[in-house]
Amino acid sequence: MEARHLRYALALAEHQHFGRAARSLGIAQPPLSTQIAALEREIGELLFDRTSRGVVPTAAGEAFLARARAALAEMTLASVDAGRAARGETGRLRIGFTGSALLDPLPGVLGRFRRTHPGVRLALQELDSATGTAALLAGELDVAVGRGNPRGVGAEDLLTVSIGTDHLVAVVSVAHPFAGRSAVELDQLAAEDLIVSPDAAASYLRPVFGADRAPLDGATLARDVHTIAGLAACCAGVGLGPNRMRLIARTDIRFCDVEPRYRLPDLAMSFRAADRSPVLAAFLSVVRLNCSDVGSRLDDLLARHPSVVADAARS
Amino acid sequence: MEARHLRYALALAEHQHFGRAARSLGIAQPPLSTQIAALEREIGELLFDRTSRGVVPTAAGEAFLARARAALAEMTLASVDAGRAARGETGRLRIGFTGSALLDPLPGVLGRFRRTHPGVRLALQELDSATGTAALLAGELDVAVGRGNPRGVGAEDLLTVSIGTDHLVAVVSVAHPFAGRSAVELDQLAAEDLIVSPDAAASYLRPVFGADRAPLDGATLARDVHTIAGLAACCAGVGLGPNRMRLIARTDIRFCDVEPRYRLPDLAMSFRAADRSPVLAAFLSVVRLNCSDVGSRLDDLLARHPSVVADAARS
DNA sequence: TCTCCGCGATACCCAGGACGTATCGTGACG
DNA sequence: CGTCACGATACGTCCTGGGTATCGCGGAGA
Structure with a gap:
């Protein structure tokens, strides 16, 4: 069975007339007759009742046509979906x-x-x-x-x-002495309890404090920038993180640049x-x-x- | 697009290899290549990535194949459903x-x-x-x-x-004098209050009482045989109906044949x-x-x- | 009852395309 | 660098889908 057979059967059901259906398909009437006959032979059932003034689907035909419509719809959807997938839309x-x-x-x-x-x-x-x-x-x-x-x-x-890109900034509670300052010095930070992410503590913040490992090894660890900010608000110490952390809109914290400016990865x-x-x-x-x-x-x-x-x- | 293209694409996706897919389809490899190429040209997207050791569906191909499977399934169902409908199974x-x-x-x-x-x-x-x-x-x-x-x-x-086929029987309450009798005479019924269906009263019970219209014109009407039996159980009169009414299994009613036996339509x-x-x-x-x-x-x-x-x- | 008309089926021919065979281009791997 | 395997291309052939002409038949009207 080919898609052509489905299209022909649907056209015939729509026009209830071999001649008109064939014309709507752009073919002559005899080939339509032969194709429908071949389809019926393959299915093993009569799909249309032929009368002297036209044609009407049998019960088997109605059942077939419903599935045929679905099948053809799937085929056009196959094409549409392929295009969508190729354009990254699905x-x-x-x-x-x-x-x-x-x-x-x-x-x-x-x-x-x-x-x-x-x-x-x-x-x-x-x-x-x-x-x-x-x-x-x-x-x-x-x-x-x-x-x-x-x-x-x-x-x-x-x-x-x-x-x-980011550079390092500090976040502190509004109650912290640093609050209100636009910048703090790096060596002032070394004396504070620090709050940093495990990532930062393990790798890219290492060079900041040079040989002095104490500030980072003793730091409070928090994976998430919001947790760092929250801990800072709790006066748990001075949080260190990327300057996009400034987008956190808590009223109980303040941000300070770190001097000298240190660019993060x-x-x-x-x-x-x-x-x-x-x-x-x-x-x-x-x-x-x-x-x-x-x-x-x-x-x-x-x-x-x-x-x-x-x-x-x-x- | 023809069903052949769908079958070929599915075989190719299954075997991931033009040669093996072609063999499984019973054709040679070159026609499969050209058919797939024609399909891709019609869709407007590459459906398979060709490598030197086989072939793998692209994202567009995966989307297409899913619909193709559905379309072919609909086509086989069309055939199956037509057969079922022709055999009166649906x-x-x-x-x-x-x-x-x-x-x-x-x-x-x-x-x-x-x-x-x-x-x-x-x-x-x-x-x-x-x-x-x-x-x-x-x-x-x-x-x-x-x-x-x-x-x-x-x-x-x-x-x-x-x-x-049916003949006329009477149904009465267990408390009725007729209860326990296996048969009653027709002229005894004429003196009773009767319960019959409108159908019966209007047509086929007319000849039973001959010229005497009083018993039927004054009868209680009930469309349903169960209602007739129920009314009889209420001592509302003597119910008349087809003898298959005997299948009603109420313990508060009794059935009597009517003599002479009158065959109903x-x-x-x-x-x-x-x-x-x-x-x-x-x-x-x-x-x-x-x-x-x-x-x-x-x-x-x-x-x-x-x-x-x-x-x-x-x- | 006969004739005409319209519809679908059949017969026959032709052309397009699907398939087969042979061969080529090209990566992968030893 | 040679070989191998895979897909693409070239080309011939045959099948089949479609066109034209015609037939069979049932219904409608005279």
């Missing part, structure tokens, strides 16, 4: 991210992506940078947002773009270099539109998916 | 019946039909004989069970078979002579199996639907 995207990215680039990017690609299911997960990289390489994530470029075995299979978005998923491409093209400093590297990647880029830009 | 049957038919032939017939044809939706409706005939002619019913052959304009378009099942519905044929073939006295007329009708009869007999 599918799934699994994103792991470090908490501080939720403060700035992600709300804009994800909000825009959800609006322009409502058919894509987003699976979001807060992860520290190292876990995100591992999950990405294991194929459990499609995108990982972490601080700094991924390192370790397999990292060469990933592509990474910067989606935001960039917020970085990674994905598998071999990943040709159009959904990923669509997501990256939204990222490019929303983040000014991603550089031109994305353009080269997105050249592989012209329709995706055009689709994203249109929205 | 569809709808609207049956109007007079209440007393529910006592004897219908429970057996409908029970068997429901078991053998679970896919047929039955629409059942209690109707008096005249209304049933009218609804049948109006196309609102497929089968009407009434007492006596349909009469009136259009009745020649109907076919009718007898599905049961047969319980008759009617349907449109022009109705070629396989569901009707299936139903009638079950009727023939369940009712011994339908005569041979049904056989001629059912000869039009050999597969239906075979199907019903098998169960």
Whole structure:
């Protein structure tokens, strides 16, 4: 059975007349007769009752026609869905991210992506940078947002773009002596109880205090920037984190720049270099539109998916 | 797009290899390549990523394949459903019946039909004989069970078979003087308050009392045999009805034959002579199996639907 | 009752395309 | 760097879907 048979049967049922149905199909009447006869022979049942002034579906015909309509609808949907999938409008995207990215680039990017690609299911997960990289390489994530470029075995299979720069700021309770000061000196911090993320304590904050390991080794650890801010509000110490932390709108805390200014590793978005998923491409093209400093590297990647880029830009 | 393209794409996705897929389809590899290429050209998207050691569906391909599977499933279901409909296994049957038919032939017939044809939706409706005939002619019913052959304009378009004979019996309260008697004389009844159905009072019971219209004109009317029996139990008079009324299992009533025995018009099942519905044929073939006295007329009708009869007999 | 008309079925021919065979281009792997 | 395996391309062939002409038949009207 071919789709042609379904189309012919539906046309015949609609016009109840071989001649008119054939004309509507752009063919002559005899071929339509033979095709319908062949279909009935294959099914093993008469689908139409022939009368002298036309044709009417039998009960078997009615049952067949209902399924035929559904089948043809599925076929056109197959084509439509393929196009949508190719433009990254449907599918799934699994994103792991470090908490501080939720403060700035992600709300804009994800909000825009959800609006322009409502058919894509987003699976979001807060992860520290190292876990995100591992999950990405294991194929459990499609995108990982972490601080700094991924390192370790397999990292060469990933592509990474910067989606935001930060420098170190301190957060304190309004009751703290630092509150009201626009900046504090680094050596003043060494004498305070510090609150930092495990990521920061283990890696990129190490160079800040030079040889003096005491401040970080004795620090209170909190994975999330909101927890750091909350602990600071509790007067548990001086919180240290990226300056996008300033977006936290608590009235019981104050922020101070740290002097000398210390630049943190960039917020970085990674994905598998071999990943040709159009959904990923669509997501990256939204990222490019929303983040000014991603550089031109994305353009080269997105050249592989012209329709995706055009689709994203249109929205 | 033809069904062939769907089958080819599914085979290719299954084997991830042009050569093996082609072999599984019983064709050579080059035609498969060209057909897939033609499909991709029509869709406007690449459905498969070609590598040097095989082939893997793209995101667009995955979306397409899901719909393709559904479309092919619909096509096979179209064939299956057509066969089922032709054998009367699916569809709808609207049956109007007079209440007393529910006592004897219908429970057996409908029970068997429901078991053998679970896919047929039955629409059942209690109707008096005249209304049933009218609804049948109006196309609102497929089968009407009434007492006596349909009469009136259009009745020649109907076919009718007898599905049961009855004679007149009386029903009385256990407290009534007739209770315990196996038979009562007709002229004894004339002196009693009678309870009869409107149908009976208006037509086929008229001849019973000859010129004396008083017993029927003054009778209590109740459409349903159970109501007649209930009223008799209330000592509201002597109920008259078909002897299949004896199947009513109330302990507060007794039945008596009426002497001389008066044969009532047969319980008759009617349907449109022009109705070629396989569901009707299936139903009638079950009727023939369940009712011994339908005569041979049904056989001629059912000869039009050999597969239906075979199907019903098998169960 | 006969004739005419309209509809679907059949007969026959033709052309497009689906398939087969042979061959080529190209990555992967030893 | 040679070989192998896989998909793409080229080309011939045959099947079949479609066109034209015609037939069979049932219904309507004279």
